[in-house]
Amino acid sequence: MNNIEKRKELIKSLESDFDARIITFVTSDRAGLETRIAGDSLPLLSSLLSRLHETQERIALFLYTPGGDIIAAWGMVNLLRQYGKKFAVVIPFRALSAGTLIALGADEIYLGRHGFLSPIDPSVASPFNPVPEGLSPQGPRQVLPVSVEDLAGFLALARNELNLSDQESLVNVLQIISNRVHPLALGAVYRAREESASLARRLLEHHIDDPRKIEQIVDKLTKELPTHNYLIGRDEAQDYIGITLQKTTVAQETSMWQLYQQYAEWLQLTEPYSPILDIGAEQSKRVMYERAAIEMIHNETLYHYTYLADKDLIRMQIPQQGIQTEQVAERIVYQGWRAFKDGDVLQ
Numbered sequence: 001m002n003n004i005e006k007r008k009e010l011i012k013s014l015e016s017d018f019d020a021r022i023i024t025f026v027t028s029d030r031a032g033l034e035t036r037i038a039g040d041s042l043p044l045l046s047s048l049l050s051r052l053h054e055t056q057e058r059i060a061l062f063l064y065t066p067g068g069d070i071i072a073a074w075g076m077v078n079l080l081r082q083y084g085k086k087f088a089v090v091i092p093f094r095a096l097s098a099g100t101l102i103a104l105g106a107d108e109i110y111l112g113r114h115g116f117l118s119p120i121d122p123s124v125a126s127p128f129n130p131v132p133e134g135l136s137p138q139g140p141r142q143v144l145p146v147s148v149e150d151l152a153g154f155l156a157l158a159r160n161e162l163n164l165s166d167q168e169s170l171v172n173v174l175q176i177i178s179n180r181v182h183p184l185a186l187g188a189v190y191r192a193r194e195e196s197a198s199l200a201r202r203l204l205e206h207h208i209d210d211p212r213k214i215e216q217i218v219d220k221l222t223k224e225l226p227t228h229n230y231l232i233g234r235d236e237a238q239d240y241i242g243i244t245l246q247k248t249t250v251a252q253e254t255s256m257w258q259l260y261q262q263y264a265e266w267l268q269l270t271e272p273y274s275p276i277l278d279i280g281a282e283q284s285k286r287v288m289y290e291r292a293a294i295e296m297i298h299n300e301t302l303y304h305y306t307y308l309a310d311k312d313l314i315r316m317q318i319p320q321q322g323i324q325t326e327q328v329a330e331r332i333v334y335q336g337w338r339a340f341k342d343g344d345v346l347q
Helices: 004-018 039-049 070-081 096-104 148-161 167-180 182-204 213-224 234-243 250-268 277-281
Strands: 019-027 056-064 083-089 108-110 284-298 301-320 322-341
Touching: 004 019, 004 056, 004 083, 004 250, 004 284, 004 301, 019 250, 039 070, 039 250, 039 284, 039 301, 039 322, 056 070, 056 096, 056 250, 070 083, 070 096, 070 182, 083 096, 096 182, 096 213, 108 234, 182 213, 213 234, 277 284, 277 301, 277 322
Parallel strands: 019 056, 056 083, 083 108
Antiparallel strands: 019 284, 284 301, 301 322
């Protein structure tokens, strides 16, 4: 349930606990409705921040996300830093991939007891990526993402486990990869990792003066962890990665977790997406799915943008090998951001 008044109360409490103006940014990782950080969020964030006519002493981003576009993350950090003398990131649970990149740009990182960061090495889905086998040629074109870790892992297997070290053997290994993955896709993978490392380095330079420490953090987050899905908790973030985290008080922990739970309930983060369950016993049904939110309180009013997927669900009988199989077809009526003010749609 979209409980506007409860979220307003908790955002105000968070502002008091952190002594900062709070902006919330939440993108869903609900199974089947995953929503990632993208460039379309930047003008919306700009619109909210433009209501602040004076630079804030402290501005904090309450962040929950499975990741997304690293250039959008870079832009978000630079935008927020224009509106606060100090920029903090408050992470109640997950801020992965591009979310971790955003955290690296903050002067202060508050990672809750339940909080996790992740590596920032990207997976790339360019038009030259391999196509899944067995897809119908009449269906929409899909490509498999190429992971930096998988490519590096294959090369490490050849060198370390198979003891291939001479130039001819390594050329053959590269030929095997090139036969499965277009060379331009391989180039995109390398460029993406270099880009994420470069952005991370520049964000860290905002608040760290030690170049060796910066390189340590960048190398561990882009090269040394075993998988892109690896989760980095508080102790590992500080003791192994070298990221400086702020201590959180009991009041801060309580406020940030309660606000996360409100978003989890509203966006149904823990419930897998199921059109069959959503349509129930009806033949057709129109359903609205909320998938992301950007929010800020100004003059006692909650200004917010919500990313919506408005769908028609239609029950259908599909013949398969002589048997009628029931399926639910989906028709997207509208998908995108909408502006709200205390829950009312802004025209």
